Structure formats: structure tokens, C-alpha cells
Amino acid sequence: MAQPADTARKSIGARRNPASADAILDAAEAVLVEAGYSGFSIEAVARRARAGKPTIYRWWPSKAALLFDVYQRQKRVDTPDTGNLEKDLVGFLDSLFEHWRSTPSGNIFRSLIAEAQSDDGAAAALADYAAGRRVTTGRMIERAKARGEVRSDVDAVLVADMVASFAWTHLLTNRLNGEEAAIRGAVRYILQGILDHRA
Amino acid sequence: MAQPADTARKSIGARRNPASADAILDAAEAVLVEAGYSGFSIEAVARRARAGKPTIYRWWPSKAALLFDVYQRQKRVDTPDTGNLEKDLVGFLDSLFEHWRSTPSGNIFRSLIAEAQSDDGAAAALADYAAGRRVTTGRMIERAKARGEVRSDVDAVLVADMVASFAWTHLLTNRLNGEEAAIRGAVRYILQGILDHRA
């Protein structure tokens, strides 16, 4: 966290003051945590950061852009590599749910998705981000393909999409708690399918 | 659509005027279609419906409640029963994507999900609705279990959750077009899994 804005920050000349940027991002995160998405307004962030509204608008053209930068500052959950795809996927989802539950990330991301439903810029940024994450997540599947664990014709990005969809939907419907069994089940279905092969 | 409100509607006594309710729901849908979720306000709906704001607030305590009723008026996509689960699921998702693409339903539902991120009432209503839909969708899997097509230990509701998640996420990220292959792929992975069993 940056310095608290006890004393007013001044201009540092004809260039961006990083202290202001930090203070604004800190304030945005704090407002989101304390007041939720419905209480998240540029006004509130400016008040909290002791910043002028134009300072915010100068650097972030919209609420969505600010939200996006706040989200980007958060730690990401990284993909495990245990040598076993089932363990990897279950571990990834467990970590992701835990991360969303116990840090502001979950609320920030929910807000970002909501914002993307009314702001084209946010939608585009979210689409980019999500596509990138699908590739990253897909690496787990690619590794499993390389190990021969997964069929070579499997679309790793599509599988990553299914995994991410499961996570997003649980986030958006407040189902992050006590979902360990569901996570295990969903991963197993993707890996092994649900058909009865005895027939 | 109900009658256009050319002449002002009057009270019909000490009970709800269905013409007003219809006009408000019609107007809400129209505003959502024409101005999108970001332009969707109680004011705008009242203007469009030639209704007083208190009339709206009397019957719908929040924007979310109104959105929900607008969504409920829409036709639902029903679950096919072809005797083959793969055909059922693919057909269901194809129909759902088409429905969301070509009617206001998609935008309404997106808006409802967004609203649920900042309104607890909307969140609860959405959770209820989604749970119900998982059961309905799950019937396709139950039928397949009864046919012996699917293993008897499979959790039908969880599978429905996975299917719905895939659809929701595509809706929320504007990926409803040209997804036929992805739909087929995803359904196949759920049915057959992605593991390589030759090993």
C-alpha cells in the first residue's frame, strides 16, 4: 500500500504523480471492499483517495478501466503442475475459490463482469483478459496431452473455458463455499465423462 | 404487447390495474432493448410506459425485481428429448444460444446477472431461478441415466450446472455466435471425458 494521504499530495511537475495513482487504486480497492460494487463510485474513490475527480478521469477513462486496474494489481492464482491433471485442475479450482473467498479479488472480479454488461470497453478488456487466462489455464491440459494423459485431439482452450465457466458461475451466484465435492465431481466428469461404457 | 398508452390509463378501483402492469413490463423490455442495461432506469421505464414512478415502486421494489419479471415473461427454451443425451444437450445449448441471440432474453438475463452483483434481492432471486433451471436441465441427464446411457452415480444437477455455466459465461462475454463447434466439443467432453484410455 502507498502512503496514507494524510497531507494533500501536490503536483510533482508536468508528469504523473505515482503517489496519486497508488492512492487512487488503494482507495478504489478499499471502497469496493467496504461498500461493495453498489457503493463503488468515482466520487467515493476520489473522496477516499483525497484526489480530484479529473485526476482519476485523466488516467482511467471509465469506472471499468479503474476496476480493471484494481483487479490487475491483485495476485493471480497460478496453475499447479503435479504431473496429474485431475490433481492440477482440482487444486487450481480449490485455490481459485479460496482466493476469491478470502481476498478482495472475488468481489473485484464480480464487479468487473457486471460492469462489462453495460460498458463496451470493460467488455472488450474482460474478453481479452479471459482469453489470455484460458490459454494460461489451458497449459495444464497441454502438459497432460504431452504426458499422454489426455487425448491429443482435445482442445485445451475449450477445456480451460469449461473450467473457468464453472468457476465464474459459482462466483456470480455466491457459491464459493463448501463446493469441494462439486469441484471434484466436475473435474472428474470432464476427465472421464459421464457415459456408462459397460453397455 | 399491451395497448399503447395513447390516452392516460386511469385507476380501475382499489386494485391493481393489469393494463398498467403490462405497459410497465412492455416499456421495461423496450427500454432494455433500445438503450441497453446502462440506459435502463426506473425513470426511463416510467416515461416510456406513461406511468407514475410510484406505480412501479408499488409493485416492484427494485430495478432487479422489475428485470426479473421482464425475464419471466419471456419464453423459455425447453429441454429436448431425443433419446440420445448428446443430441439433447447439443440441441438444448444450440436453442439457448439462438434464443439469447435473437430475442431480448439474452440482454435481459445478462442484465439480471449484472444487477445481482450489487443487489442482494436480485442475487437471491437469481439463485432460486438458477437452482430451478438446474433441476429442469438435469432431467435430460436423469432420463439418460434411466436409459442406462449415463452412469447411475452421476450427479445430474452438477452436470446441468456445468452445462449452464458454459452457456452463462458465453452470454456474459459476448460469445454467442459461431459457437456450434465449441458446444459440440464441450458436450462431448462431458459425456466421454478427455482422458486417453489407450494407456
Next chain:
Amino acid sequence: MAQPADTARKSIGARRNPASADAILDAAEAVLVEAGYSGFSIEAVARRARAGKPTIYRWWPSKAALLFDVYQRQKRVDTPDTGNLEKDLVGFLDSLFEHWRSTPSGNIFRSLIAEAQSDDGAAAALADYAAGRRVTTGRMIERAKARGEVRSDVDAVLVADMVASFAWTHLLTNRLNGEEAAIRGAVRYILQGILDHRA
């Protein structure tokens, strides 16, 4: 006071229900006392009287008319007749100030004057009422003229107007307390004038 409207009054057939009229006037007075003129609305009176708004509008075409009837129910201060005009006028004003101070009458009358500034009906009713009161008050002066106490060419109604004006203005500017000396002074000036006749 009429019966409290604990249980809803019912229609008594095709004629005016006097209990309703009383309940409405009682409620109007109570609302005025408790919430003041700013809180005095037909809506509030109807709520308090457990009456429908149309019932009020049927009998009193405007807020002003209702106010006027509420005022009319109040006791009036009557004009003393001591055989001495100074005592009569001072006594009258003392009683009037006391009456306005200690009963709802003062607030009701203030409200009526205020209402008359935006409602023509109220203005006309108030004008009628005030003209009548000037005549009544003027009787004190007429009696003094008959006694030879006051010059015969004096316009009794004009004097009554001056006395009433003094009272009204004190009411409207919250100067009803501790004005005994001012009352005595004003009455004396009207009776004896202020000119220095030694010249």
C-alpha cells in the same frame, strides 16, 4: 372530539356520515398541531382520520376549505364591554394573543393566511371572514362613539382594521409572548395619538 377511528367507519347509506366529517376535522386539527402547517396534507389527514381521500375531497374542495372549517370550529375571542374603550381594546388583544398562544387556533389561522397566499378560494374566504371580524371588533368602537368617548366621525371599521393588523402581524412573526406593553402602547396611540399638543 368525535369517536376515535379505532375501527373503520362504514358507510351509513346514501347520506353524509357525520362521524366521518368530525373525524376528518379532528384529524386535520391534530395533524396541524403535531406536524405543523408544513406537515399538513390531505394525505396525512386522510391517514389520521382513517378516511379515503375522495371522502375529504367530496366535502372540502381544497386544503384551504378544510383549514377554514377547522378554524371555524375553534372558539372565538369575544369583544369585551367594560364601558371604557381602552380597557376593551387592551382586553381584546390580550385575550386574542392568549388564545392564539394556548390553543391550536393561532397555528390554524397562521396556516390559513399562508394558504390564502397561493389559493384564491382561501383568499376570498379569508377576506370575507376578516371583513366580518372587522365589523364585530368595530362594535367596541361604535359603542364608544355612542358613549361620546370617541369622535363621531371616526371610522370604526378602519380602527378595527388597525387593531386586527397589529394582532395578525404579531401572529405571523411569532411575537405573541411578552407583548403586553406593546399592546397597551399601541392602543394608547390609537386612542390618544402621538402628537405633542403643547406646541
Next chain:
Amino acid sequence: MAQPADTARKSIGARRNPASADAILDAAEAVLVEAGYSGFSIEAVARRARAGKPTIYRWWPSKAALLFDVYQRQKRVDTPDTGNLEKDLVGFLDSLFEHWRSTPSGNIFRSLIAEAQSDDGAAAALADYAAGRRVTTGRMIERAKARGEVRSDVDAVLVADMVASFAWTHLLTNRLNGEEAAIRGAVRYILQGILDHRA
């Protein structure tokens, strides 16, 4: 009158824009003249001034405060000094009645008095204003005392109060026309009294 707001006024920095203040006061006066006190609303003023409602509320906490400032902008009738108190008082009242009749001042002041009956702030402001005016008006009597025209023990402020009361009451009851004789009579009674001294 200030410039018409053909082009939208902008902020002129972190301080009050006098053009907005002027436009708002102009609009308030115009609304009062055209629609009367009953049509006088902050909404109407904002519309007419092409100003935002918050701009009005920022500077005038209540309708009463705005009314008061509108009234303060009006010209005041000043007290004549002819060397003869009767001429002074009659001239003053004639001018005041004429001023109230032919300019918006009369309606504005009536509205202010009405507003003061339901708004404590307006009541206080009006009390202050009226007290000040009594002192100003009282100077006519003080001058007459200095000339020996009026007894030295006469309370000039009380006499001014009587004169003002007469004027206020005529304003509030729409009796500003054809009152010349009444004015003369009232002034004469105050100066000479009404008692018959032949006795």
C-alpha cells in the same frame, strides 16, 4: 437581468459562478411572477434557469432562502423626509402600496411571509428583516420627535410596527388598491388619536 442562458454555463473553477447565481435569481423571480407562489418550485426555477437542482441547493438551502434573496434584490421603498410626519407616513405608505402593486415585490414578499409560516429558517430571516425595517421606518418618527412634533416618550419602533402591520395586512388580504383614504385615516388616528377631547 443577466444574460439569457442560450449556451450552457460552465463551471468557472472551484468557486461560485455569479452568472449561475444571477440566472437562478432571475428565473426565480420570473417563475414567481408568471406562475405565482403556488407554481414556485425549485424544479421550475432550475428548468427556467437551465441550472441543475444541486446548484440551487448548494447555495440556497431552502425555497425560503431563495425567496429571501430574490426579495433582497428588489428595490426598497425609502422613507420620505418632508418635515411633516403625517406627510412622511402617508407618502411612505402610498409609495409602498404602489411599489407592491406595480412590481414583483409585493408577490415576492407575500410568498415570503407564507413560507415563513412553515419554515423556521424563513421565519427567522423574516423576523430579522422586519425588525430592521421597523428601525428604518421608525427614523421618520424619531425625526418628528427631534422636531418636537411628536411626544418624546413615544416608542418610535412601536409606531413603525403599527404602520408596517397595516401595510402587511393589506398586502396579505389583497387590499392594495384604492386604499388612499384608509391610509390617510389610519395615519391620522395614529397621530391624533380617536378620542373626543371636548368632553
Next chain:
DNA sequence: TGCTAATCGAGACGGTACGTCTAGTCTTTTT
């Protein structure tokens, strides 16, 4: 060293929407 230019906090501006309150009208049901 003095000027220019961009940045800062600050807060006013015209607006829109919020959710509530009241006005005055209307219709049905009950007596």
C-alpha cells in the same frame, strides 16, 4: 534563472436518476 507546460487537489457546473411524498381523480365494493 526565469518561463512554459503539465499535473495536482479542489470543487462548481448542467444534468440524470434515485426513491419518497403529495395532489387530485377514478372505480369497485359495501352499507
Next chain:
DNA sequence: AAAAAGACTAGACGTACCGTCTCGATTAGCA
């Protein structure tokens, strides 16, 4: 026929935010 009840359109209330604008102060870098 009148009362109770409560819905209806309409619009004002006072507040919160929106995104823009202008200020005055501040400071780096260029002249």
C-alpha cells in the same frame, strides 16, 4: 347514494453521481 379503500398519472422533493470545466498552486525541464 355515499363511504371506504386504494390504485392511477403526474410531478416536486432533496440527494448522489456523472463527466466536464476552471481555477490556483506546484514543480520539472527547457531556454
